[in-house]
């Protein structure tokens with residue numbers, strides 16, 4: 216697959232030639248994206264009439280929670296009709312939500328972000344893409360790169376956390392993975408959808424241009440630079456401006472300023488929903504507003520197909536805007552090879568499924584985060600101990616897959632209890648005789664160590680799955696309490712999607728492994744970490760609060776006038792009288808089975824590059840992989856800046872006793888930030904660089920720039 220910039224002159228000419236030949240109706244057909252629905256004959260007729268440019272392979276607005284098949288055979292017939300019987304003969308672009316895997320399911324994106332491992336993320340996406348291509352899918356609606364500071368928002372699981380730099384790196388890795396394997400990616404949701412007030416999905420957002428440009432926009436800018444072929448507009452309004460109808464955002468910012476050359480698809484029915492939003496009087500007006508704003512393809516609302524013919528004829532929508540939208544769609548079809556059909560595109564073979572289990576295991580292990588490990592209870596010994604296995608998630612399969620698993624199968628998912636027993640066959644495992652709390656307590660009494668598998672149901676996470684409270688369900692906490700009364704050696708393994716409130720879990724457990732919804736091989740990865748076959752190395756890509764009342768709480772908050780910055784240690788003023796101010800676990804946090812010592816950081820400047828370096832030594836007894844993070848604090852400036860901002864990170868592998876120098880080369884331009892009007896501001900003065908294994912690191916070094 217090519218990027219638009221890599222298309223040949225012949226391919227550009229082919230698109231122009233098509234444009235000159237196509238009738239108005241054929242052009243409008245290219246901008247229409249109905250969904251796969253049950254009336255097959257009706258869909259066949261639409262395709263035959265040239266009214267389907269793309270199909271979204273979903274049956275309902277909540278695609279993430281359905282598991283209906285993508286109908287390969289039926290779609291091949293539709294494709295045949297498009298090529299052989301529709302007026303223009305242009306093939307249909309099939310789009311489906313291949314979000315974190317296809318048949319092999321990788322960890323939810325938030326867990327992938329905890330790995331900080333861009334290579335692995337790229338590999339997983341490319342594997343997912345190959346599996347999807349074998350199902351004749353050309354386009355995935357991923358990655359979602361909405362910065363999220365609110366774990367109540369169900370869709371926090373689908374993004375890369377709270378930091379623009381980490382999210383940009385992850386987004387680019389996924390895009391490369393998808394697109395190099397051959398399917399078009401989609402940067403979504405443009406823009407600031409993650410700022411939904413109160414964590415209520417589809418809700419209104421209040422975001423200043425300053426925050427928009429410095430927090431929500433960077434992953435999209437990075438995606439455009441990486442050549443992402445499509446972008447999805449978001450459902451929300453920003454301070455009163457409905458994004459789907461915003462020419463300023465879609466054309467001005469995305470297409471003109473960032474230089475995006477692919478096409479913009481609306482979100483599901485979002486063009487029609489402009490009416491409910493109060494941004495359009497009727498469907499005709501909605502179509503006009505959306506296409507004139509910069510939406511190129513209408514996902515399922517039918518507003519374009521129904522109203523563009525009259526709107527173009529009466530001049531409300533110009534022919535040049537229509538041609539621009541169609542050109543963008545055809546260029547993407549050209550890039551994915553669809554315009555070469557049926558001659559040149561040979562469907563790829565489905566990869567052998569077993570091959571991907573190892574990658575699924577590696578991806579899962581790499582994102583799991585060790586939150587607590589008192590008295591080095593972990594890793595567990597593999598001999599001579601009695602281990603009780605308890606908890607609701609011991610035999611859970613479907614929830615391991617997380618939300619947005621359209622093609623993964625629960626029966627493929629490894630079972631945690633079995634994985635524990637297989638990983639350490641010489642141990643004595645004790646299970647509760649029945650599902651009752653008494654039986655669990657009985658098992659715990661007999662054991663040296665108790666493993667309690669807890670978590671969140673997949674169906675409580677994802678699209679339209681907000682949660683006002685962030686505690687584990689009562690029965691799970693009750694079980695933990697009951698077990699704690701008889702045995703203090705508790706290891707809690709948490710299979711959840713979003714960050715939860717872990718105060719109580721942490722108090723009741725000696726060790727806590729945050730295992731997440733980590734896909735097909737989540738269970739073997741968790742078991743391997745517990746027994747030390749894999750070392751935990753994940754670091755949080757989002758802050759875990761102590762109390763839902765602290766939300767929003769995030770590491771890159773702006774500096775306040777009074778000293779209230781309790782995120783980073785004790786400040787003069789306390790924010791809450793009824794709760795600790797600090798987060799439960801900060802951004803960048805994650806324990807390991809080994810320890811590190813950081814030397815004194817050094818800094819120098821060569822031309823326009825600042826080089827910050829530090830020696831890091833593995834002071835423990837095990838090999839480890841440390842994610843070394845470099846944050847910057849700013850001098851006095853025109854606008855108030857974040858207290859700290861992640862600039863770069865490196866993953867370093869160290870043997871016991873080994874020391875390595877880690878270097879960060881930061882361009883002075885990378886320290887600039889955006890004013891609300893988009894101008895770059897370079898502040899002069901004293902910059903502080905913080906280097907360590909977590910956002911709250913205390914070692915720093917200063918330079919005058």
Ligand code: NOJ
Nearest residue numbers: 273276278312356482483
């Ligand atoms: C609505 C979601 O917001 C979007 O992310 C998804 O890609 C579409 N539905 C299609 O399923």
